Amino acid sequence: MGNEAGEWIIHGVTWDDPKCIHDVDEAVEYINRVGFLPLFKNEIPGFSLEERTVAEYWWSDDPVRDPWRWRIAIAKRHDVLYGQFFAKKAGFISKKWLPVFANYRRDGYDFDALFEDEKAPIKHKNIMKQLYPEAADTQIRKILK
Template sequence: MKLPIIVNARELADLVREIGFLPLFRSEIEGFSLQECTPAGYWFVKDVEGPWEWREEVAAGGEIAYAKLFNKKAGFISREWYPDFANYRRDGYDFDARYDDGLASMSSKRIMDVLLEYGDGLLSSDLKQKAGFVKDAAKGFDTAMTHLQMQTYITASRFEYKQDKEGRPYGWGVGRYAVTENVFGAEWVTSRYEAKPAESKERIMEHVAKLFPDANEKAIGKLIK
């Protein structure tokens, strides 16, 4: 499948809803990323809204997940497909059970414990501080955040900007992260739990294979792992 050219947030959202999920940057599968279907003139150009801004609009819409979701890199998953990713990636574990079985780090637990106290989530900078990742204890935050996003326990709910003295936004948007169930609803996120995790994995892999018939099984498996 050759993806269409994308030039705004609405087209991006429509594409994700149509094909189910989409990595932000080049992936193991040629042609399967927003980077490859957006003209270069839209990337990091002053006074031009591009993918970096589109992701913020899509994430704030509340129906398409945006986080590090594909081989520890950012991407989008539609409302239809997110429950399968949650079922597969969590492998039958809620976070507490994963931690109790020694499958999650203390760093991840510290982050989850804080986010469970803040239903609306926290900016990544505030979360880092409240979870105790400061000065000599700062190590491990980014790794834990990536793991929790990949395992679908947390997601970016929206992005916010710093403001100058005149109240004008500047710089890049800072992600606000929250427990996924608090963003999309527990009923939706867990709606595929009746299926075995392996069944969700197979469903996802078969879908990618239909979209990109030339992609080999190893590449697909690495992308969605």
């Protein structure tokens, strides 16, 4: 989304464009396939939910077609995370890609080492326990390597 001459512009595609994502299920499938996806247009042309949806449906309040509403539905599914991951800008990361993304952002630390060196707060450890309940504290390291 860009501000051009004081007007906010959504850069989308047409409904019949082969790149078009039409609903939440297609969005989740695409995010899981590519691993992560910014919500809005960025430096990489075509690599955002905005640029793969129909511009007219944004903020239409139609739960089936409005990509702005999809972010909430996607986050509730628990297989894709929604947050400010990309230079404090919103986007999605698949649960499968979260460990790779997190390790990159942690400058090579695995989570347990990061926590032990007091570079991650307890709230982050609690989030990890929610995301990976099957892992004991000592096994989180193995999952996130």
